[in-house]
Amino acid sequence: MGYNRAFSAPGKALLVGGYLVLDSRYKAYVIALSSRMHAVVSAANEANAEGSYRVLVTSAQFNDDQWSYTVSKKEGFLPAEDNNRTNPFIEQVIFNVFNYFFDNVEQVPNVIRIQIFSDPEYHSQENTYVVSNKYKHFNFHKKGITDVPKTGLGSSAGLVTVLTAALCSVLMEESLTPLNATNAEHLKIVHNLAQVAHCQAQGKIGSGFDVAAATYGSILYNRFAPDLVSDLPKMNPKHIRQYHRALVALVERIDWNISTERIKLPRGLKLIMGDVNSGSETVKLVAKVKRWYQENLPRSLEIYEKINDNNMKVIVGFSKLNQLSETNPEYYKKILESLIQPSGKKYVELEEIQDAVNTIREQFRIITQESGADVEPSIQTELLDACMNLKGVLTGVVPGAGGYDAISLIATENTELFQETENREDFKNVSWLKIKQADLGLMEEDYLHYKGLE
Ligand SMILES: Nc1ncnc2c1ncn2[C@@H]1O[C@H](COP(=O)(O)OP(=O)(O)OP(=O)(O)O)[C@@H](O)[C@H]1O
Numbered sequence: 001m002g003y004n005r006a007f008s009a010p011g012k013a014l015l016v017g018g019y020l021v022l023d024s025r026y027k028a029y030v031i032a033l034s035s036r037m038h039a040v041v042s043a044a045n046e047a048n049a050e051g052s053y054r055v056l057v058t059s060a061q062f063n064d065d066q067w068s069y070t071v072s073k074k075e076g077f078l079p080a081e082d083n084n085r086t087n088p089f090i091e092q093v094i095f096n097v098f099n100y101f102f103d104n105v106e107q108v109p110n111v112i113r114i115q116i117f118s119d120p121e122y123h124s125q126e127n128t129y130v131v132s133n134k135y136k137h138f139n140f141h142k143k144g145i146t147d148v149p150k151t152g153l154g155s156s157a158g159l160v161t162v163l164t165a166a167l168c169s170v171l172m173e174e175s176l177t178p179l180n181a182t183n184a185e186h187l188k189i190v191h192n193l194a195q196v197a198h199c200q201a202q203g204k205i206g207s208g209f210d211v212a213a214a215t216y217g218s219i220l221y222n223r224f225a226p227d228l229v230s231d232l233p234k235m236n237p238k239h240i241r242q243y244h245r246a247l248v249a250l251v252e253r254i255d256w257n258i259s260t261e262r263i264k265l266p267r268g269l270k271l272i273m274g275d276v277n278s279g280s281e282t283v284k285l286v287a288k289v290k291r292w293y294q295e296n297l298p299r300s301l302e303i304y305e306k307i308n309d310n311n312m313k314v315i316v317g318f319s320k321l322n323q324l325s326e327t328n329p330e331y332y333k334k335i336l337e338s339l340i341q342p343s344g345k346k347y348v349e350l351e352e353i354q355d356a357v358n359t360i361r362e363q364f365r366i367i368t369q370e371s372g373a374d375v376e377p378s379i380q381t382e383l384l385d386a387c388m389n390l391k392g393v394l395t396g397v398v399p400g401a402g403g404y405d406a407i408s409l410i411a412t413e414n415t416e417l418f419q420e421t422e423n424r425e426d427f428k429n430v431s432w433l434k435i436k437q438a439d440l441g442l443m444e445e446d447y448l449h450y451k452g453l454e
């Protein structure tokens with residue numbers, strides 16, 4: 001039997017803290033999703049050029065997309081793709097994981113094969129067919145990964161996290177403690193390496209909340225200083241060990257000062273996401289909002305502070321509901337019932353959250369108007385307002401960077417929006433995604449559960 005393991009990591013929805021979380025002063029409330037990215041890894045020694053390793057990454061679901069990289073220590077583990085295909089996310093993972101384990105690669109099998117799978121909700125499900133076995137089912141597309149529209153659940157962060165875990169597992173195999181996805185130290189190594197790789201591949205745009213959720217699950221997130229990654233030296237072919245030293249220090253010894261406190265939605269409430277089928281470009285939105293912020297100081301700071309005050313009200317409001325569900329379950333039950341059958345009685349515990357979300361949305365509409373970035377465009381305002389009249393819905397936002405990607409609602413567990421909105425003109429562009437809050441971030445899977453899916 002050769003070396004075989006599998007890992008999966010969840011997608012994300014950023015409910016509270018969009019844009020502000022790019023600054024380490026502000027916290028974000030991030031829900032990890034039941035939709036996951038998967039990596040199945042095998043490793044063996046095969047005939048290969050002396051001192052080189054081949055890493056073959058296959059994405060069978062996307063028209064059999066494949067990337068075949070060769071790396072060697074003498075080239076500083078800079079990946080060269082055999083057919084000149086590019087996938088910066090895969091490249092940066094290979095580069096960083098091999099450099100991290102620089103001194104421990106001699107015994108590593110020289111061919112590593114990784115199959116990537118993603119759950120159906122990450123991408124548009126149009127023109128797909130399902131391939132399944134007893135354990136899993138995946139949608140297969142007729143196009144390559146870059147030509148299939150995505151829904152914004154964080155496919156690149158999930159990919160980078162599971163790939164990092166899969167490669168680390170192979171490179172750690174010779175060490176005394178093989179990679180264990182429940183070991184906090186190991187999770188920290190995977191998380192830090194994945195953040196470095198994702199930042200480098202993405203061009204240092206994001207706050208890293210998506211990689212943190214892929215690793216740790218639902219969290220209250222607070223970012224690291226962007227300089228941590230941008231200060232890493234460039235790979236110098238004359239001093240290949242320099243990058244390794246800086247990377248080890250960064251991954252193991254430097255305090256990133258991040259928060260990844262685990263959170264859970266209030267008991268009895270669930271996350272609902274509607275794909276709006278158009279898509280937005282986070283990078284462009286972020287650039288416009290940043291420009292607006294700089295050009296409108298100090299008023300823009302006041303707006304951010306107002307948003308943050310209300311973000312914190314939502315976060316505290318959720319936590320109060322969780323406490324109430326334990327200290328006074330009878331009263332709590334009545335509160336949730338009021339969302340399903342409004343009796344006229346208002347509950348301050350819910351109103352505080354609703355008012356705070358309304359204020360956040362109002363401020364983002366001001367930013368939308370002034371910056372030209374469609375954070376909450378009017379079509380999404382109308383949709384969210386219509387959602388507030390649906391049975392069981394507590395509140396709703398345009399998650400993450402906003403725009404036309406999706407909407408996220410928090411509603412009682414028994415809410416069934418599919419039936420309620422079917423055939424309604426105002427919901428004709430919304431597809432409700434089959435997702436829920438996930439309990440776990442990175443986890444090990446049984447590799448046998450992927451047999452026959454490739
Ligand atoms: N299954 C996959 N196989 C190979 N590469 C993938 C896969 N899924 C995603 N990727 C890589 O991630 C890129 C998409 O990353 P991007 O950050 O644009 O999207 P996202 O993370 O899904 O979006 P968002 O941040 O809006 O949620 C793809 O172009 C591809 O390079």
Ligand SMILES: C[C@@](O)(CCOP(=O)(O)O)CC(=O)O
Pocket residue numbers: 014017018019020021022152205206207208209282286399400401402
């Ligand atoms: C705008 C921002 O705060 C959130 C982007 O979220 P999403 O990728 O649109 O889900 C950027 C970031 O935090 O990386």
